[in-house]
Amino acid sequence: DQQVKQNSPSLSVQEGRISILNCDYTNSMFDYFLWYKKYPAEGPTFLISISSIKDKNEDGRFTVFLNKSAKHLSLHIVPSQPGDSAVYFCAASIRADMRFGAGTRLTVKP
Amino acid sequence: KAGVTQTPRYLIKTRGQQVTLSCSPISGHRSVSWYQQTPGQGLQFLFEYFSETQRNKGNFPGRFSGRQFSNSRSEMNVSTLELGDSALYLCASSESGTPNTGELFFGEGSRLTVL
Numbered sequence: 001d002q003q004v005k006q007n008s009p010s011l012s013v014q015e016g017r018i019s020i021l022n023c024d025y026t027n028s029m030f031d032y033f034l035w036y037k038k039y040p041a042e043g044p045t046f047l048i049s050i051s052s053i054k055d056k057n058e059d060g061r062f063t064v065f066l067n068k069s070a071k072h073l074s075l076h077i078v079p080s081q082p083g084d085s086a087v088y089f090c091a092a093s094i095r096a097d098m099r100f101g102a103g104t105r106l107t108v109k110p
Numbered sequence: 111k112a113g114v115t116q117t118p119r120y121l122i123k124t125r126g127q128q129v130t131l132s133c134s135p136i137s138g139h140r141s142v143s144w145y146q147q148t149p150g151q152g153l154q155f156l157f158e159y160f161s162e163t164q165r166n167k168g169n170f171p172g173r174f175s176g177r178q179f180s181n182s183r184s185e186m187n188v189s190t191l192e193l194g195d196s197a198l199y200l201c202a203s204s205e206s207g208t209p210n211t212g213e214l215f216f217g218e219g220s221r222l223t224v225l
Contacts, residue, residue, distance in 0.1 A: 006152070009150070034213055036213075036214075036216075042218055043200055043202075043217050043218050044153070044200070044214075046213035046214070046215075049213060089152060089153060091153075097155070097166045098143065098155065098214060099155055100145070100152050100153035100154075100155070101152050102150060102151055102152030103153075
């Protein structure tokens, strides 16, 4: 059962523009949400997270938005840079049980 | 601090064989989780160990098993390999296993090919 879904397998944006990656979840018990970035031949690395008690968290160029009523979160990258090209996974957790989406491949074109 | 180390990085097996993958977590981390990554399926949760006990388990058949040792190192085993088991197997560690306090730290993975 896919409790965390990323419906867009790929996204292409121009350098300097905004990238918006989306994620939906089905389990309302999830209380912590994270985004990971993965380059080829490397393990995923943590990018940014948000607790279910918040609706926005910012870290530099990266902002995560959480809409609990819609069970939806999104990652905004502004401005996008070519080095941001990677696969982005969203994750949701309940205690020590973390579930991931299928990933979205972001390509930022110079 | 050394990162999460997984061995072997690459391996090729044939159907019906079994395989054991190893993971050494970051020093001080007591929780180890295992994930299977396949194209289109993302990261599928296999299981999570904390202090030598399996705390959580995903929806994988019993052919997939794991264990954790007293030094927090973990192994996972897949028996009677099938072609569909070909994937990248990722290990991740965290300090307490409670994601509310932080994130998972992933190794580079073990890429298994089943012929």
